[in-house]
Amino acid sequence: MAEQKLLGKRAIVTGGATGIGYGIAERFIAEGANVIITDIDETGGTRAALALGDHCQFVRHDVSVPEHWNALFVIAQGKFSGLDILVNVAGVTLMGNIEELDVATWDKTMAINLRSCFLGCQGAIKLMKADGGGANY
Numbered sequence: 001m002a003e004q005k006l007l008g009k010r011a012i013v014t015g016g017a018t019g020i021g022y023g024i025a026e027r028f029i030a031e032g033a034n035v036i037i038t039d040i041d042e043t044g045g046t047r048a049a050l051a052l053g054d055h056c057q058f059v060r061h062d063v064s065v066p067e068h069w070n071a072l073f074v075i076a077q078g079k080f081s082g083l084d085i086l087v088n089v090a091g092v093t094l095m096g097n098i099e100e101l102d103v104a105t106w107d108k109t110m111a112i113n114l115r116s117c118f119l120g121c122q123g124a125i126k127l128m129k130a131d132g133g134g135a136n137y
């Protein structure tokens with residue numbers, strides 16, 4: 001059994017349906033955390049939450065959409081009454097080369113890989129501070 005270093009901690013892990021996000025969620029739960037995994041892939045996310053067990057909930061969430069973040073934090077507040085950890089994992093690899101790439105694809109990729117971290121951290125900080133936690137540097 002893994003050391004319970006995260007016992008009772010409340011976490012959100014984006015991109016949790018597979019890959020790195022799934023692995024982080026699995027480890028967090030093994031160390032005692034309760035985790036909301038989010039992903040744009042509803043089938044994969046539902047399957048992942050089932051495999052990860054009672055300490056995991058899946059929320060369908062597109063990290064590039066600000067309203068989805070707002071809805072996610074309402075769910076997290078209702079479930080956890082606060083938040084200790086946010087892990088921004090969801091991401092995509094930019095397809096195509098610079099000569100052929102269109103602006104819409106570039107913007108969408110930046111919204112998924114970069115703007116999502118800003119939106120996620122901005123909302124998470126509010127929840128953490130309201131609960132007396134978090135850290136400002």
Ligand SMILES: NC(=O)c1ccc[n+]([C@@H]2O[C@H](COP(=O)([O-])OP(=O)(O)OC[C@H]3O[C@@H](n4cnc5c(N)ncnc54)[C@H](O)[C@@H]3O)[C@@H](O)[C@H]2O)c1
Binds near residue numbers: 019062063
């Ligand atoms: N695997 C590696 O070695 C590696 C190395 C460096 C960087 N990365 C980057 O780290 C991130 C995660 O890597 P991975 O290997 O787990 O990738 P992955 O493709 O296995 O998983 C990414 C997850 O993000 C989800 N996702 C994609 N767009 C989304 C969106 N708009 N909203 C919510 N979820 C979305 C996908 O459905 C998928 O489940 C990726 O951005 C990847 O490019 C990976």
